[in-house]
Amino acid sequence: MKNKEIQEERMRGYFIEATKEILKGEGLRCISVRNIAERAGYSYATLYNYFGDSKELIYECVKDFQDECGESVKIDTANVSPGKKRLKLICKSYVKYFVQYTGIFELFFLEKISDLASKQPTVELIRTFIDRLCEDDWNHLISKKVITKRQAEQLKDQLRLTITGLLLFYINQRYPQSYEEFNKHLDEQLKLILNF
Amino acid sequence: MKNKEIQEERMRGYFIEATKEILKGEGLRCISVRNIAERAGYSYATLYNYFGDSKELIYECVKDFQDECGESVKIDTANVSPGKKRLKLICKSYVKYFVQYTGIFELFFLEKISDLASKQPTVELIRTFIDRLCEDDWNHLISKKVITKRQAEQLKDQLRLTITGLLLFYINQRYPQSYEEFNKHLDEQLKLILNF
DNA sequence: CTAATATAATTAACACTGTTAATAAAATCA
DNA sequence: TGATTTTATTAACAGTGTTAATTATATTAG
Incomplete structure (x- = not known):
């Protein structure tokens, strides 16, 4: 058996x-x-x-890709202690992963899911992924009283929405046209959100 | 002939x-x-x-839908003078339109475009749409020296990215689950971005 | 070790999709 | 009216996901 x-x-x-x-x-x-x-x-x-x-199959890949992306972020942010600086680094590494593998971005955010009910856990995994990557940093900032819990929640939302939006326009509509410009936009947005 | x-x-x-x-x-x-x-x-x-x-055909609809959405926004913001308040109203009306017609949101932002080069003008029309809807209001705030031109550009970006992100998660992943929660999230984000 | 049974893998088929070539219908013009 | 050109249709091709029927492979009983 x-x-x-x-x-x-x-x-x-x-x-x-x-x-x-x-x-x-x-x-x-x-x-x-x-x-x-x-x-x-x-x-x-x-x-x-x-x-x-077929959808069930391709959604089975989400967890693996998140692990891989997590590893990639870990490498890019090694030897940096939790805080504002690392928060930015994590976001940039996260974005870098999806720019490298645009098919994975499409799977995570663009794929229209039939029978969403059964995939709700996976969808939740996707949405909360960036938050989990930054967990230590948010907790650090809260414990150091740089921001409140409430503020952290709002910033998490802002970060998730903005980054997803940036990737959506870049990957799906080629805006901005160059990777350099895209990174400039990313930097600007991160600065706007994170310079508390 | x-x-x-x-x-x-x-x-x-x-x-x-x-x-x-x-x-x-x-x-x-x-x-x-x-x-x-x-x-x-x-x-x-x-x-x-x-x-x-077929793609050429469905992208022909973009202009018409933008006109319709523009009319809808006009109705929702009638008798409100340009400024912060109307800016929010426009955004909320814009969002309302896409929530009502989720298929149009998918066409505008989620449809993967083959031969992107030939559709670049349409893609640009889509991206700049919210900016055009708010044009008078941005100009008003700049002329009243509430914000600088540079700030306006940054805020436009922030608004576009955040709103698109919100709609993406709500329409494609059913987050938040209820329309009420979604509107709460929208209000929060608009407040964060626009209370200059 | 063979024979019957249960399990797993394959092919055939169905209902779709976008797109193109060959054919039928309609309109135009001499 | 008859020939020509334009327009619309059907047939066909290569794809898609999915299911039923069929073949091949293991497993188990005698």
């Missing part, structure tokens, strides 16, 4: 790995059931023995 | 009208070439005699 579970989980892993590869490489618009299955080395119908539908 | 142009423009109008109806009614995911053509009373292939592809 245990072997079965191991094998089943392994099969799921093959499809998930294939999906992640396509998402990071070719991007979200190259994702298709047949495409994924081919890369995983199975027929397209086999996929339905392990996942209810 | 003139008749031909008139007839051609009329045909285009039929398809555009059908597209607008579907977008406002069923939404963006119900848009399809066959669907549009059927509502327009023609075969799906006929559409290609008047539009290069």
